[in-house]
Amino acid sequence: MGRKVILATCSLNQWALDFDGNLERILRSIEIAKSQGAKYRLGPELEICGYGCADHFYESDTLLHCFQVLRKLLESPVTQDIICDVGMPIMHHNVRYNCRVIFLNRKILLIRPKMLLANYGNNREFRWFSPWNKLRLDTVPFGDCVLSTKDTCIGSEICAELWNPRSPHVDMGLDGVEIFTNSSASYHELRKADHRVNLVKSATTKSGGIYMLANQKGCDGDRLYYDGCATVAINGDIVAQGRQFSLDDVLLTQTQNSMPVTFEMSHGLLIYPLLHCVQEYEHKPCHRVKVDFSLSDCDDVYLPTHQPIEWQFHTPEEEISLGPACWLWDYLRRSGQAGFLLPLSGGVDSSSTACIVYSMCVLVCQAVRDGNSQVLEDVQRVVNDVSYTPRDPRELCGRIFTTCYMASENSSEGTRNRAKELASQVGSSHMNLNIDMAVKGMLGIFSMVTGKCPQFRANGGSTRENLALQNVQARIRMILAYLFAQLSQWAEGKPGGLLVLGSANVDESLTGYFTKYDCSSADINPIGGISKTDLRSFLQYCVEQFQLTALKSIMAAPPTAELEPLTDGQVSQTDESDMGMTYSELSVIGRLRKISKCGPYSMFCKLIHTWREALSPLQVAAKVKHFFQMYSVNRHKMTTVTPSYHAESYGPDDNRFDLRPFLYNTRWSWQFRAIDNQVVTSYKYLGVWLDGTLSFSQHISKLQAKVKS
Structure with a gap:
């Protein structure tokens, strides 16, 4: 006879060091799980402090505040009569561990430290934790x-342990564990979700049982976007799929029949017959912590049979549309700014950024229609209008998105018209600027000081003069972008400023094909980790998904910086000609350099086979040498590259020595409150007794007056 268990796994939009907000979201997820009858609630990795604390993990404050939050959780009536599994850092014997803390009815049942740490890609867990x-x-x-x-056995894994060849679930399964949990902070990369899902399926295909994966979601305060996707598998079948991209702060996995997930537990039936091979493999026995608690209800005779589902994977184009859009929304609502400003050139890159903002507005409007009160509250705060309800993405774009075309004497009428048409279709507030006056002013200062006037190569100038004349245009565009971002709201009598968006793709960053501190220098860049090849496919998707027909002419035009003089009114400069290779070739080189860890020689050895149908070995050698020359000459630019959405595993973004987030909750509510409390305590020690009827600010005012007197 089987028994029914109800389990909850969730994705939470946690924020590094936002202890108040993180606590509220954890409690809300537990409340939802209990309301649906769950007896076990699993949350994402390091959910109490946020996964992206980086070097803040070194600070004793972070550990202290985590324990303060844990105490709140233990004391809360919401956490009673359900096994809660939360994540936080813990210092034990002066060693810092990434831990799961599992508790029930105010008692900690188990602290499970992570045994296999992630130290690849964007992960640097060995920097802060010990295994x-x-x-x-x-x-x-x-x-x-x-x-x-009393009725089953539950074993924990933490994130990267699932990805390891010697995953703990192998020994646990062989020792009779039936339910496996995994708390993750797995960030989004294009085409990565299928790998994660296959690992979860594989875990229970081998040894049977139930596998629950919880994952962080949202922008934690840095370049990464955690894409949720909480997952449940049973005996090799996926039975529950959480949403991969969502504006909801708290998501529990859902099935057609229930939320959280309901399964039949029948001892001995969950473990596959594969265990006949146990004698051939001497597994490590698990130490069991006995818990006087049942996950099943003996009185419930209804035993549902699990129904496998077909996992719905997003295409790469959909991932580009959704992932960076959710990342932008988190950044906008948490930064306190009033919207975005984008220099829109009419090319593929800046048009892709514009389309991602439009996709964000589509998601926001849909969330509001679905009754998401948090999103509505955030929108009203961003637009500074408590009566506003967004209904149409174009109308919302008009309120929070400003685009500007910055023309020069080297700009073509075609790019100007393409930018204008796209701005009209997405609904942005669009401006046309001319930078010639500013460029001539800068060159006038130079000529006055040196007595020389540089010329473009087309007019007889040297390569150095030609490059300098291109760069001054690009850098003036950056200055104007920030000027309008800071003051355009003020000019219209509105509060707040705008975030400047960048639009340099990952392939241009590889070679340094951009001007340092030009309009690629921005506050954030949603496409900085995406290849030109994928961006073109994404724009075609936007034509079909959003009916943005202006993109057709943008995709048909050759990519160009338009910084050199026109020839008979036509563009003569192209990006691929300047770089000495195509964007598709750059994508191949980028993966060989980063993922395959190729130096010049090994890259050449691989490419003479990959490109043998199109290029001779001599041509391949020339391209490899040219790439590494450009890469090494321009590597310094990577220290200033705009913080970009991480999407490709071969991104060259320089993670600086001080590894801390760049998006903070400026209120620091929990931390500042702790300081305030300590101030009051300090004054008591000094013999200054405070009036209990006064607020803290009134206490401070009274004490300041006392000090002055």
Whole structure:
């Protein structure tokens, strides 16, 4: 006879160091899980402090505030009568661990430290944490243990442990564990979701049982976007799929019949017959922590049979449309700004950025229609209008999105018209500027000081003069972008400023094909980790999905910076000619350099086979040499590249030495409140007794007056 268990796995939009907000979202997820009858709630990795704290993990404040939040959770009536599994850093014997804390009814059942750390791609867990490789401890069970309830056995994995060839679930499954949980902070990359799903399926295909994966979601405060996608598998079948991209702060996985997920537990039936091979493999026995609690309800005779579902993967074009859009929304609503400003050139890159903003507005309007009160509240705060309800993406774009075409004497009428038409179709507030006066003013200063006037190459000038004349145009565009971002709202009598958006793709960053501190220098860049090839496919998707027909002429035009003089009114400068290779070739080179870790020689050895149908070995050698020359000469630019959405695993973004987020909750509510409380305590020690009827600010005013007197 089987038993029914209800389990909850969730994706939370946590924010690094936002202890108040993180606590509220954790409690809300537990409340939802309990309301649906769940007896076990699993949350994402390091959810109490946020995964992206980076070097803040070194600070004792972070550890202190995590324990303060844990105490709030333990004391809350919301967490009673449900096993809660939360993530936080813990210092034990002066060693810092990435841990799961599992508790029930105010008692900590187990602290499970991470044993296999992630140290690849954007992950640097060895920088802040140590892997657990010791025996368990007995005071509060701390270490590699599993929970043994009255009706089943539950074992934990943490994120990267699932990706390891010696995953802990192998030994746990062979030792009779039936439910496996995984708390993750797995960030989005194009085409990555299928890998994650296949690993979850594989875990229970091998040994049977239930596997639950919870994942962080949203912009945690840095370049990464965690894409949610909470997942549940049973005996090799996916039975529940959480949304991969969503504006909801709290998401629990759903099935057609229930939320959270309901399964039949029948001892001995969850474990596959594959276990006949146990004798051939000596597994490590698990230490069991006994828990006087049942996940199942013996009185419930209704036993549902799990129904496999077909996982719905997004296409890369859909991922580009959704991932960076959700990232932009988190950044906008948490930064306190009033919208975005984009220098729109009429080319593929800036048009892609514009389309992502439009996609963001589509998501926001849909969330409001679906009754998401948090999104509505955030929109009203951004536009500074508590009566506003967004209904049409174009109308919302007009309120929060400004585009500007910055023309010069080298600009063509074609790009101007393409930018104007696209702005009209997405609904942005569009401006046409001319920078010639500013360029001539800058060159006039130079000529007055040196007595020389540089010329373009087309007019007889040298390569150095030609480059300098291009760069001064690009850098003036950056200055104007920031000027209008800071003052355009003020000029219209509106509060707030705008975030400047960048539009340099990952391939241009590889070679440094951009001007340092030009309009590629921005506040954030949603396409900085996406290849030109994928961006072209994305624009075609936008033509069909959003009916943005202006993109057809943009895709047909050759990519150009338009910084050199026109020839008979036509563009003569192209990006691919300047770079000495095509964008598709750059994508191949980028993956060989970063993922395959190729130097010049090994890259050449691989490419003479890859490109043998199109290029001779001599031509391949020339391209490889040219790439590495450009890469090494322009590597310094990577230290100033705009913080970009991470989408490709071969991005060259320089992660600086001080690894901290760049998006903060400026209120620091939890931390500042702790300071305030300590101030009051300090004055008491000094013998200054405070009036209990006064607020803290009134206390401070009174004390300041006392000090002055």
